[in-house]
Amino acid sequence: MADPLLEIRDLSVTFDTARGPVHAVKHVSWSVGPGEVLAILGESGSGKSVSSSAVLDLIDMPPGRIDSGEILFEGRNILEMSKAERRRLNGRRIAMIFQDPLSHLNPVWTVGWQVEETMVLHGTPRAEAKAETLRLLAKVGIPDPAAAAEKYPHQFSGGQRQRLMIAMALALKPDVLIADEPTTALDVTVQAQILGLLEELQKETGMALVIITHDLGVVAEIAQRVVVMSKGEIVEAGSAAEVYRNPQHPYTRRLIAAAPGKGEIRAEAEPPAPVLSLQNVSKKYGAFTALHGISYQLGEGETLAIVGESGSGKSTTARLLLRLEEASGGRALYRGRDLFAMPPKELHAMRRDIQMVFQDPTQSLNPRMTVFQLISEGWAIHPGIVEKSRWKARVAELLREVGLSEEHMHRHPHQFSGGQRQRIAIARALALEPRIIVCDEAVSALDVQVQAQVIELLARLRASHGLSYIFIAHDLPVVRDFADRVLVMQGGRIVEQGSVQQIFEAPREAYTRALLAASLDPDPEVQARRRAARKREAGAAPPSAASAPAPSHRSAPASPAARPARCGRRNPAAAPPHPPAPPPPAHRRGRRPGTRSPAAPCRPRRGSAPRSPRSRPSATAPAASA
Amino acid sequence: MQRFLAKRAVSSAVSLILLVIAVFFLSRLTGDPTDLYLPVDASAEARENFRVLHGLDQPLIWQFLDYLRDLVRLDFGDSIRRARPALEVVTEAFAWTLQLALITMAIVSGAAITLGALAAFNLGGIFDRIATFFSLIGASAPDFWVAIVAITVFSVGLGWLPTSGTGTVWHWILPVSVLFIRPFGLILQVVRGSMITALGSPYVKTARAKGAGPRAVIFVHALRNAMLPVLTVIGDQAAALLNGAVVVETIFGFPGVGKLMIDSILQRDFSVVLAAIMVTAFAIFVMNILIDLAYAALDPRIRY
Known part of the structure; x- marks a missing residue:
């Protein structure tokens, strides 16, 4: 590797808290060179974001302090620079994008203004910045840039917001882009698009890219090198492929072993007798139809996974089943009785049979109640399950069953970790001895190792209690390891349903295939093959096949007419000399239906004057990259 | 936007009317202005004239209705003290x-x-x-x-x-x-x-x-x-x-x-x-x- 562009040497950051100093990172060193993609991999609390926050001077001091180390940018230690000098680097030479673009974009300014601001802050005249903004918005795939620039962040979808963040960060062609969990809250297909866009832009401008992530799949998809962090320290570093294939540190090994999607697929059994049967269930919110009359069955002891992206209606079915909301039509037969038409008294009795575990145990467990109160509450509501004199013993039993111990009984939820809280939520559901448990994204918010443990717990309980699960998830690999049957939903309709084996190995519908193709595998080699396959598939099939699911673009039709006018606006002769052309970027073909017209390929920012036709991001020029 | 303004205007008008009713009757509880404005030894006739002049001889409810009728024409009545609108x-x-x-x-x-x-x-x-x-x-x-x-x-x-x-x-x-x-x-x-x-x-x-x-x-x-x-x-x-x-x-x-x-x-x-x-x-x-x-x-x- 050539001289690193950005190098962190022996950095230690401490936060002084009321409970004493917390060593967020300890003697961390990493570096990234031009054109390189480095991933910083770690679970929550590993300190993976701290060093890059230090690079951009985003650590509040106090309570934070930098105990040791230096941060070299082009060989100069930026920790010794003045505040003003560092501000001149931020946004211009080093830029950052964040997780959750909605809260990271200022809600009260138009997105156009916010993109302009990056340039104006560093001296570009406002008028010039305005024109450049429109070009940038087009470049990151925002349809109708002129209209979009006048809108506010809340008027965009999650994926589009992240594109806006990217436009904002790349406005001044920074040399280093740091992306902190850039795709974490996004749907899988949108995630694939955003990673594709980052990679494309990175190849084009030759900038260094640092991706901070908890997801081995993201590392496999985009990174050349990876550093693995645990408890504020780097435990392992190396090339992405090498670290995955041959992890040295026990922590890395555990992390890789915990990655879902590698286990045995559950053997297909005879279809069991249905315990729950939904018939033509629909739900309308005013003029908006969330569910268009769906029907499915849940078998006795079966695990039915419902997968889909945000807005697919997967959580709506759960809320309807538990009568947390009223269905607009249809029936849900449970033991021959219609749940939707049950009188209150019968409904009350039935509630104990169908329990729910929610995504975020921090919010779904009352913070003022002790674990004992939380678990035993159901017995007060449904008398006759457990004698009051036995409550204590039974709570202890349940806690042991979910892998906690009885001394946890008198603590409050905030005294537990996320995974432990989810165990409490499961114990609470189990307390009523239900027949069906609905898990709504129950493991989505958990770190991968904890996720694996909770899944294992759910599987064990399934075997010992004969439970049926409705397992709502967006994460396909988890579903693959755990479910019997899968139901794929999109836009309030069931697209496809079948056994896990059928769905994962022989998906029939294009949407299912697109979902599977977009989900990331932790193995860099598998991921490389998938990318190749995606390219081929997109080349062979009409572009809409792979990109239909992207919700970000359904609502905002592209206006190809707006594009050609701006293209070629910059004089190619004025472009700086370009480095040797990078290998062709791996485009997700057809990512943006209609937004890129083959007739008008926009020139890249660092105008690769004689641009390779292969890197032309055109949806209808597939053969070029093959 | 216009609907919002209209809605606000209506709800404010309602509270304004209730306010008028309350203040009108409550202020009457403070006593008869005649006692305040005329000397203690004023004749009964003078008192009567003062009352008629300011409409205080009518039953309270009539006074109120009169007041409302004038109010519709944005006539708030005259000040007793200042003899001006x-x-x-x-x-x-x-x-x-x-x-x-x-x-x-x-x-x-x-x-x-x-x-x-x-x-x-x-x-x-x-x-x-x-x-x-x-x-x-x-x-x-x-x-x-x-x-x-x-x-x-x-x-x-x-x-x-x-x-x-x-x-x-x-x-x-x-x-x-x-x-x-x-x-x-x-x-x-x-x-x-x-x-x-x-x-x-x-x-x-x-x-x-x-x-x-x-x-x-x-x-x-x-x-x-x-x-x-x-x-x-x-x-x-x-x-x-x-x-x-x-x-x-x-x-x-x-x-x-x-x-x-x-x-x-x-x-x-x-x-x-x-x-x-x-x-x-x-x-x-x-x-x-x-x-x-x-x-x-x-x-x-x-x-x-």
Whole structure:
């Protein structure tokens, strides 16, 4: 590797808290060179974001302090620079994008203004910045840039917001882009698009890219090198492929072993007798139809996974089943009785049979109640399950069953970790001895190792209690390891349903295939093959096949007419000399239906004057990259 | 937008009517103006004439209906004391109060927002200490006391400023300064708290990552977001001033609507009391609409 562009040497950051100093990172060193993609991999609390926050001077001091180390940018230690000098680097030479673009974009300014601001802050005249903004918005795939620039962040979808963040960060062609969990809250297909866009832009401008992530799949998809962090320290570093294939540190090994999607697929059994049967269930919110009359069955002891992206209606079915909301039509037969038409008294009795575990145990467990109160509450509501004199013993039993111990009984939820809280939520559901448990994204918010443990717990309980699960998830690999049957939903309709084996190995519908193709595998080699396959598939099939699911673009039709006018606006002769052309970027073909017209390929920012036709991001020029 | 305004107008009209009913009958409870305006030894005939002249001889309910009938034509009746249309008397006084309120609130808001924002940016710093000091004063110093002390020191003692009246710019300084204290302390606290939240928000982190300096971070990125709760309090405080700062107006002999209301109640000048209440109620209605529009102007997520 050539001289690193950005190098962190022996950095230690401490936060002084009321409970004493917390060593967020300890003697961390990493570096990234031009054109390189480095991933910083770690679970929550590993300190993976701290060093890059230090690079951009985003650590509040106090309570934070930098105990040791230096941060070299082009060989100069930026920790010794003045505040003003560092501000001149931020946004211009080093830029950052964040997780959750909605809260990271200022809600009260138009997105156009916010993109302009990056340039104006560093001296570009406002008028010039305005024109450049429109070009940038087009470049990151925002349809109708002129209209979009006048809108506010809340008027965009999650994926589009992240594109806006990217436009904002790349406005001044920074040399280093740091992306902190850039795709974490996004749907899988949108995630694939955003990673594709980052990679494309990175190849084009030759900038260094640092991706901070908890997801081995993201590392496999985009990174050349990876550093693995645990408890504020780097435990392992190396090339992405090498670290995955041959992890040295026990922590890395555990992390890789915990990655879902590698286990045995559950053997297909005879279809069991249905315990729950939904018939033509629909739900309308005013003029908006969330569910268009769906029907499915849940078998006795079966695990039915419902997968889909945000807005697919997967959580709506759960809320309807538990009568947390009223269905607009249809029936849900449970033991021959219609749940939707049950009188209150019968409904009350039935509630104990169908329990729910929610995504975020921090919010779904009352913070003022002790674990004992939380678990035993159901017995007060449904008398006759457990004698009051036995409550204590039974709570202890349940806690042991979910892998906690009885001394946890008198603590409050905030005294537990996320995974432990989810165990409490499961114990609470189990307390009523239900027949069906609905898990709504129950493991989505958990770190991968904890996720694996909770899944294992759910599987064990399934075997010992004969439970049926409705397992709502967006994460396909988890579903693959755990479910019997899968139901794929999109836009309030069931697209496809079948056994896990059928769905994962022989998906029939294009949407299912697109979902599977977009989900990331932790193995860099598998991921490389998938990318190749995606390219081929997109080349062979009409572009809409792979990109239909992207919700970000359904609502905002592209206006190809707006594009050609701006293209070629910059004089190619004025472009700086370009480095040797990078290998062709791996485009997700057809990512943006209609937004890129083959007739008008926009020139890249660092105008690769004689641009390779292969890197032309055109949806209808597939053969070029093959 | 128009629907919103119409809805607000209707709901305000309802409360205004209820207010008229309540004030009309309550003010009658204070007694018969005849006893107040005529000498103790006035003849029964003179008393009767006075009653007929001001419609006080009718049954109360008739008086009320008469009043309503006139009100529809925006006739608020005449002042017994001043023998002029009540509305004229009130609008004259209200113009003074409006000026006083606008000047005071403009200074208060400007000062509180600037100081509060700076205090939040550097917690524990010099601005934060000044802010804490003023908040404490604002919360604890009663304005009648401050007013009297101010007169004693600046007018009587030093002789710099006039004690009362409205002739020159100098006349405004003491009333505005005294009225300044309480809302300033209150708004300052709200700005500070709201700014602390805004400055800790993710979008401020983004701004810093873009290279924005402290001034842009505070005044461009955080302040506009922090203004919503501040607006609520500003509206609240402005309403209190529009109602007439009774105590301060009385102490400084300021011819505002607050002083007029107190005087009219003591003089059993019912038409003026009612007119004053309705004019201020209308002003507060208009101000609330303006505050709502300001919300929408500040935060694009709010649409009516």
